[in-house]
Amino acid sequence: MTAMGPVGSAPVAAVPSDKKERLQSSIQFPYGDLDTAVEVVTAMHNSGYRDCATDQLAAALNQQVSSGNFRQKVAAARIFALIDTAPGRISITDLGYRVLDPNQRKKALADAFLSVELYKRLYDDFRGQILPPRPAALERRFETYGVSAKQTDKARHAFERSAKQAGFFPNGNMDRLVMPGGLDMPPTPQDAPAGLAVSARFAGGGPSFAGGAQPYGGGGGGSGGGDFPDLDPLIVALLRKLPKTATWPLPERAKWLRALAINLSFVYEADSDDDGEILVALHPGTPAA
Numbered sequence: 676m677t678a679m680g681p682v683g684s685a686p687v688a689a690v691p692s693d694k695k696e697r698l699q700s701s702i703q704f705p706y707g708d709l710d711t712a713v714e715v716v717t718a719m720h721n722s723g724y725r726d727c728a729t730d731q732l733a734a735a736l737n738q739q740v741s742s743g744n745f746r747q748k749v750a751a752a753r754i755f756a757l758i759d760t761a762p763g764r765i766s767i768t769d770l771g772y773r774v775l776d777p778n779q780r781k782k783a784l785a786d787a788f789l790s791v792e793l794y795k796r797l798y799d800d801f802r803g804q805i806l807p808p809r810p811a812a813l814e815r816r817f818e819t820y821g822v823s824a825k826q827t828d829k830a831r832h833a834f835e836r837s838a839k840q841a842g843f844f845p846n847g848n849m850d851r852l853v854m855p856g857g858l859d860m861p862p863t864p865q866d867a868p869a870g871l872a873v874s875a876r877f878a879g880g881g882p883s884f885a886g887g888a889q890p891y892g893g894g895g896g897g898s899g900g901g902d903f904p905d906l907d908p909l910i911v912a913l914l915r916k917l918p919k920t921a922t923w924p925l926p927e928r929a930k931w932l933r934a935l936a937i938n939l940s941f942v943y944e945a946d947s948d949d950d951g952e953i954l955v956a957l958h959p960g961t962p963a964a
Contacts, residue, residue, distance in 0.1 A: 702821035704793035706829055707751030708836035709784065715752035716771040723912055725934065726766030755837075756790035769930055776937045781842065785855050788841035794834060796820050798843075798852050805850050910938060 705712070718735040719727060729749075730740050738745035749765065752758045757771035767775075770790070773783035789795045797806075797816070807813040814827035822830045838844055842855035906914075913935055918927075 700821055700823045700826055702793050703754055704791055704830050705751040705754040705833055707747050708833050709755060709840040711748050712752040712755040712757050713774055715748050716757045716767050719767055720775050726764060729763055732765050754791055755787040772933045784841045788837055793820060
């Protein structure tokens with residue numbers, strides 16, 4: 676039995692369905708590494724984009740939209756959960772903003788690494804154990820997870836680079852995956868109503884909550900008047916993103932506040948003796964009595 680190939684080509688033999696399955700991976704993984712994914716959101720942020728058209732991102736990366744390199748970069752950023760994609764549009768996710776924030780970057784990189792289905796599977800199966808000792812053995816393990824036999828070497832190379840970039844090889848040895856240390860986050864108050872909590876954590880002391888949770892609704896939060904002549908353009912751009920509607924969902928508020936925290940770190944220098952971080956947490960409400 677034969678099947679027609681692309682237009683203008685000779686007929687090609689039909690591929691049995693079981694062979695087609697072997698040629699295509701059934702588990703998701705990136706060809707690009709974690710640094711490649713971070714490059715995408717960094718380019719968007721440096722260009723002032725929270726979301727943008729595909730050609731705008733290509734320009735920010737100095738790439739051609741049609742190039743395989745550009746598609747690989749975008750795919751990596753999506754698989755690491757740093758961006759969301761829609762037809763012709765790309766937007767930075769909450770995790771993408773956390774990666775951009777120096778105060779949240781370490782944990783965000785670990786979260787991005789474990790967002791990849793293949794890497795999470797390997798981490799869960801070999802937690803506290805030595806990884807398969809040879810490249811060929813690790814590639815065979817990938818194949819049992821659903822990576823095509825023709826793609827296992829690419830999958831392994833991207834995995835090894837990404838694990839190192841995310842801090843999962845803390846001693847420089849690639850023999851086991853270890854969760855990076857120091858990633859504990861301050862607890863969210865258990866008795867707070869549903870909403871946002873903004874906290875500040877400083878060296879030498881526990882977490883102090885500067886703002887409690889608030890249900891959304893109420894004031895419109897319009898973009899404000901005037902041209903903000905005394906404010907940095909990065910801050911002004913965020914102010915103009917404030918909605919003019921009477922409601923604003925909490926997840927969107929959290930994204931905006933995190934973006935503000937990131938931009939503040941670019942615009943304003945901290946005191947030389949400052950050692951801490953500002954956190955924005957979205958937490959559930961206490962069940963009604």
